[in-house]
Amino acid sequence: MEASGWSSSLSSGILLSLVAVVWTVLWNNLQGLQLQQFVSRHLSRHARRLAAIVDPYLTITIAEYDGGRMKRSDAYKEVQAYLQRATCAAGGGVRHLKAETAKDVDALVLSMGDNEEVADAFQGATVWWLAYSTPPREDNAPSYWGGGRAARADRRFYRLFFLDRDRDLVLREYLPHVRREGRAVMVKNRQRKLFTNLSGDGYDADGVWSHVVFEHPKTFATLAMDPAKKKEIMDDLDAFRNGKDYYARVGKAWKRGYLLYGPPGTGKSTMVAAMANHLDYDVYDIELTSVRTNTDLRKLFIETTSKSIIVIEDIDCSLELTGKRKNKNNNKKKANDDGDKKDGAAEPPPDETDTGGSKVTLSGVLNFIDGLWSACGGERIIVFTTNHVEKLDPALIRRGRMDKHIEMSYCCFEAFKLLAKVYLDVESHHLFDAVETLLREANMAPADVAENLTPKSASDDAESCLSGLVVELEKVLAKKEGKGKDAADQADDDEE
Numbered sequence: 246m247e248a249s250g251w252s253s254s255l256s257s258g259i260l261l262s263l264v265a266v267v268w269t270v271l272w273n274n275l276q277g278l279q280l281q282q283f284v285s286r287h288l289s290r291h292a293r294r295l296a297a298i299v300d301p302y303l304t305i306t307i308a309e310y311d312g313g314r315m316k317r318s319d320a321y322k323e324v325q326a327y328l329q330r331a332t333c334a335a336g337g338g339v340r341h342l343k344a345e346t347a348k349d350v351d352a353l354v355l356s357m358g359d360n361e362e363v364a365d366a367f368q369g370a371t372v373w374w375l376a377y378s379t380p381p382r383e384d385n386a387p388s389y390w391g392g393g394r395a396a397r398a399d400r401r402f403y404r405l406f407f408l409d410r411d412r413d414l415v416l417r418e419y420l421p422h423v424r425r426e427g428r429a430v431m432v433k434n435r436q437r438k439l440f441t442n443l444s445g446d447g448y449d450a451d452g453v454w455s456h457v458v459f460e461h462p463k464t465f466a467t468l469a470m471d472p473a474k475k476k477e478i479m480d481d482l483d484a485f486r487n488g489k490d491y492y493a494r495v496g497k498a499w500k501r502g503y504l505l506y507g508p509p510g511t512g513k514s515t516m517v518a519a520m521a522n523h524l525d526y527d528v529y530d531i532e533l534t535s536v537r538t539n540t541d542l543r544k545l546f547i548e549t550t551s552k553s554i555i556v557i558e559d560i561d562c563s564l565e566l567t568g569k570r571k572n573k574n575n576n577k578k579k580a581n582d583d584g585d586k587k588d589g590a591a592e593p594p595p596d597e598t599d600t601g602g603s604k605v606t607l608s609g610v611l612n613f614i615d616g617l618w619s620a621c622g623g624e625r626i627i628v629f630t631t632n633h634v635e636k637l638d639p640a641l642i643r644r645g646r647m648d649k650h651i652e653m654s655y656c657c658f659e660a661f662k663l664l665a666k667v668y669l670d671v672e673s674h675h676l677f678d679a680v681e682t683l684l685r686e687a688n689m690a691p692a693d694v695a696e697n698l699t700p701k702s703a704s705d706d707a708e709s710c711l712s713g714l715v716v717e718l719e720k721v722l723a724k725k726e727g728k729g730k731d732a733a734d735q736a737d738d739d740e741e
């Protein structure tokens with residue numbers, strides 16, 4: 246925030262008096278309500294400037310990014326939220342509004358467009374807010390922070406104008422009031438968001454992240470898995486959410502890592518949605534191959550808000566993160582004494598001269614998870630998903646980084662019963678016994694079970710869906726037994 250002022254002058258006072266006299270004469274002669282309204286609105290837009298001639302005013306500028314391009318300023322976001330309400334209250338005063346979807350699907354949240362000005366009254370004083378933006382500076386992408394979309398975007402500001410005589414009121418009471426109210430508006434309007442670091446049409450840009458409204462319907466109630474395991478995960482999440490004091494007491498950053506591993510279609514991505522819905526958190530989905538450097542990755546992390554889940558899907562496919570660190574460490578042991586223990590602040594440049602495309606390295610990802618920067622903000626869950634846990638570098642998934650390892654496995658009978666209830670609304674059926682026996686031997690992912698339980702035509706009912714499932718399970722089992730027999734024959738041949 247910055248403050249400046251102008252002093253009044255006698256000649257300005259005389260000029261204002263003249264303007265007032267001319268204005269009164271003109272006003273009395275104006276014909277027609279419409280013209281009067283037009284002039285009135287025009288005048289109100291300049292009232293602040295006129296007032297300043299006789300009484301100096303101060304300004305406070307609030308930039309969207311203070312202290313560089315690291316993180317959106319909380320004050321800016323709070324003022325933005327506060328002004329959404331003030332803008333609505335201002336009625337016709339603001340002519341160019343920006344609209345965003347609100348929590349209530351039919352409603353819109355309105356905020357001031359660029360170069361719009363809105364007046365606000367507080368305890369008898371009047372203040373004015375102006376929204377404006379400036380083009381990015383040429384030198385606005387310091388190489389240390391890696392530049393990025395935020396650095397290339399317009400720089401946005403709010404400027405508050407108020408009279409000098411209201412200085413104490415504004416600084417001591419009005420601004421804290423604005424921030425408090427702004428936070429309340431943010432909570433009220435909060436829609437959960439799904440963020441991505443990929444830019445594109447259909448996303449709303451928000452610094453380095455783009456987002457859409459997060460509307461995944463999956464909850465733990467409809468997630469099929471072993472009930473005891475499910476309860477354990479839900480308890481773990483609850484303990485995390487309520488664990489602020491615990492984390493502070495033991496001196497740990499308030500974050501928790503979950504590794505979800507298992508074959509395709511066992512519900513890893515679905516589990517992330519259920520977790521987000523359970524905790525009421527936002528989701529940040531990082532496409533690692535689109536992150537150019539380790540510093541960009543760190544910037545993405547810093548720009549996440551608390552109460553969020555940060556997901557990297559298919560971590561084994563995302564990058565060459567499987568064992569590379571070991572080779573690197575062997576090669577550069579003296580220069581870089583164990584990259585995973587480095588805490589981000591002084592990242593070695595050689596890490597970023599890695600492979601083409603994305604230059605994110607294992608060391609960068611390790612720092613991102615539990616380097617010094619990872620403690621910024623708190624209350625974040627980091628989730629990795631993979632089909633091949635055995636391929637991952639042990640450093641990446643050790644406890645402390647990925648605190649909880651959750652195996653998402655093939656469908657068990659308990660999981661099947663839940664799917665049958667969800668998809669067919671049946672809790673018991675004469676075919677359940679056959680399904681139970683088959684599921685003990687045949688490996689079928691919940692995604693495939695769910696697909697078999699989905700009616701395909703109006704004539705499909707529970708009986709036909711369950712029969713279809715039994716047939717499919719028998720096929721899977723026959724295939725498995727066939728493979729087992731082939732393998733046994735091969736072993737016999739080898740022995741001979």
Ligand SMILES: Nc1ncnc2c1ncn2[C@@H]1O[C@H](COP(=O)(O)OP(=O)(O)OP(=O)(O)O)[C@@H](O)[C@H]1O
Nearest residue numbers: 467468469470508509510511512513514515691692
């Ligand atoms: N445990 C489950 N409970 C309910 N539905 C499930 C479950 N597992 C999978 N499904 C259904 O199957 C579909 C695929 O699941 P999902 O994408 O979560 O699998 P995945 O484990 O992430 O697979 P991949 O390894 O290929 O990414 C989803 O639409 C989901 O509804």
Ligand SMILES: [Mg+2]
Nearest residue numbers: 513514558630
């Ligand atoms: Mg998945």
